[in-house]
Amino acid sequence: MSFGQNVQFLRKMRKGMxxxxxxxxxxxxxxxxxxxxxxxxxxxxxxxxxISKLFSCSIDQLVREDVTMIEEAYSNIRVKTLDSFSFVRYAVVSTDPESDAIIHLRDWAHRNEINNPEFIGWDFPWVSQEQINVHNMHGYEAACILPENFKKSCEELEMRNQKQQQYSIITIKEPFSAPFYLIPNAYKTLMMYLEINDYKQGKNKDIINCFEKIYEKEGITYMDVYISVED
Structure with a gap:
């Protein structure tokens, strides 16, 4: 991408300058x-x-690299405060951990009579190099958001609470059309957005610092990627 396209992208990333x-x-x-x-x-x-100082990027990035990452797949970068919520979570290390974790939680939700359960998830980092390189295994942790005033009858999973928290969010259209490109670049774009707009990433052990939420709208799959922001 050109210098001009980089400037235009960085300008728009800075709160629509x-x-x-x-x-x-x-x-x-x-x-x-x-x-x-x-x-x-x-x-x-x-x-x-x-310009490089204003947008917190290096001169090489500005002049020689493609910082735009402008894709039809990405839209609606914003900062939003999420209200407090309760959830249960389940981690899996397997060759298909995301599906395995969601299937387990979906079954749990069904047994606990939760209609239309809402799920979020994030990478589970405590996986050995042997599991990754030899067995092609990865880790994923999924959470089921609990309805208000939920009375849990199943003791299998621990209920946890998340306080009100501010997040930066980006939406990906059809994320699984190229998941190993679109999803990591979404995180990279959000981190650039935080830096350009002088936000600090939240690092609080009592909150979920980053997660993904998948949903469908009019037959199209979307993923919202969330990164916490310091209040």
Missing amino acids: TQEELAEQLGVSRQTISKWELDNTFPEVDKIIE
Whole structure:
């Protein structure tokens, strides 16, 4: 991707900054920004340094790399506060851990008479290199969100509570069309969004710091990726 496309992407990532706002920050005209983004002209070195500092990226990233990651698959990057909720969770290490964890929790929800259960999940990192390299096994932890005033009759899983927490979120359309590309890049895009907008990633042992939620809408599969943000 070009320098101009990188500038345009970074500008929009910074809370929808307009060309006029960027021009004011850099002491140039809006027309100059437009020419840069169209790759009609190239800024002086001092302006490149200013842009890289403004958007918290290196000069190499700005000039030589593709920071855009603009995909039709990605949309609606935002920050949202999630209300507190209760959940039970289940971790699996297997060759298909996500499916195994969800199947187990779906069965648990059915036995506990939870209609239309809502699931979230995240990678389970405590897997040995032998399990990964030799046996092609990976870890995944899934959680079932519990309805309000839920009275758990099954003692198999421990109920946990999550307090109100702010998250950055990105939506992926049809994430499993290219899961090993789309999902990791979604996390990378969110981390860039946090850095550009001066957010700090939440690191609290009492909350779920990052997770994924899969759902369908009008026959299309979507995944929302969440990363916690410090309040």
